Amino acid sequence: MIFDTHAHYDDEAFDEDREELLTSLYNHGIEAVTNVGASMETSRHTLELAEKYPYIYGAIGVHPNETGELNEEDLAWLKEHSSHKKIVAIGEIGLDYYWDEPDHETQKKWFIRQLSLAREVKLPVIIHSRDAAKDTLDIMRSEGGKDIGGVIHCFSYGKEIAREYLNMGYYLGIGGVLTFKNAKKLKEVVEYMPMEQLVLETDCPYLAPAPNRGKRNSSINLPYVVQEISAIKGIPEETVIDITNQNAKRLYRLKEQL
Template identity: 80%
Template sequence: MIFDTHAHYDDEAFDEDREDLLGSLQSHGIEAVTNVGASIKTSKNTLELTEKYPYVYGAIGVHPNETAELDEDKLNWLKENSKRKKIVAIGEIGLDYYWEEPDHDTQKTWFIKQLNLAREVKLPVIIHSRDAAKDTLDIMKAEKAEDIGGVIHCFSYGKEMAREYLNMGFYLGIGGVLTFKNARKLKEVVEYMPLEQLVLETDCPYLAPVPNRGKRNTSLNLSFVVREISMIKGIPEETIMEITSRNAKRLYALV
């Protein structure tokens, strides 16, 4: 059984068949999913999904590109709702310099505040970092993020950066990008890293793996990612599923 550690099933891409799809996951080998908030609105959506489906857990937080919406009241809302039983992480939070909105200082301010929130409520973090490798790592080291723990979502950097995060005790989230032809760097990271720090994720509806690249992604596609990891590491697919599921439960304190 596979644990999808990062999904966005509240996305409008699932409006037509969300109930049927989520209802079918366990019969197709998906034992659990963590739905991840990226704004206050999607964090509220996440709470609703966790209440409806016993095998859906939640993370609440505000994505770097949405941090202009944050203020102390909204941060307090995150704090209060992080106490709910099925909320297992603060995220996704971090830095994203691919888009220039909001400005970098705003992103950094709320990244630090959300890191401190996670420390206060004793939950791991889900880190989003895009085109911001140095600043993300610098902030995490300055804030002693190794004491918080968590996962680097959709890991997209090279082996040197992977080593930094692995040494801090973080998990790396690996998904459909691993199957892309131009994913040489990421394949090298997966070959190098210990399987005990790897978790599977879709980021659905985005980043569907080959052979479904460009289509709507779902947790059902994770079998293609498992196959790729199996080929890279020379480990049976069943072992990959077993270890990554155990990793996910350890990451989210479900064991």
């Protein structure tokens, strides 16, 4: 069965049918989901979802574009709740230079602080990096990211950057973008990388795969991503599902599930 390693089911896009959708996932071949915090508020909502649904795990952390309001009290809350049995990662954290707010130095400061937190509480990280390839990699190197472990969420760079993270032992999160006709660079990365470091993700409600591009995304769409990986790698879809499921459990250190 499929493990969706990155979703945002607390998003308002699911307000009308969240319960119905989440309870239907197993019947659609979805074994587990990691809901990912992107702010203090969504981290709290993630905790609530993880407590309510046995097949939902959680990550807590603050997305780079939300770090302008972050403070030491918030960091203390993240540290306290990172010990919750259903919290499996610190994230999503990183750098996003697509938007101008907050400034780059603020983003870097809180990226480093949250990396340090992950190291302290011994959890992997979920890295968000957009239009910030060099700075993200520089910080990951200087802050000992190799020793922390984790996943590069919604990987969007080329083979050279992929190689750096793969050599650090990181997983690459692959989702709906892979099915887009203009995703040549990402298809090359998937062809190049080992299956043992690939995990499936939706980033739902965003980035729905073709043929549902532009619509609300959910874990139910992941078979389209599986089909694309199967075609690129020349391996059966069942193999893609099995390998990525085990990869997700290793990534999030869910040893009792293995």
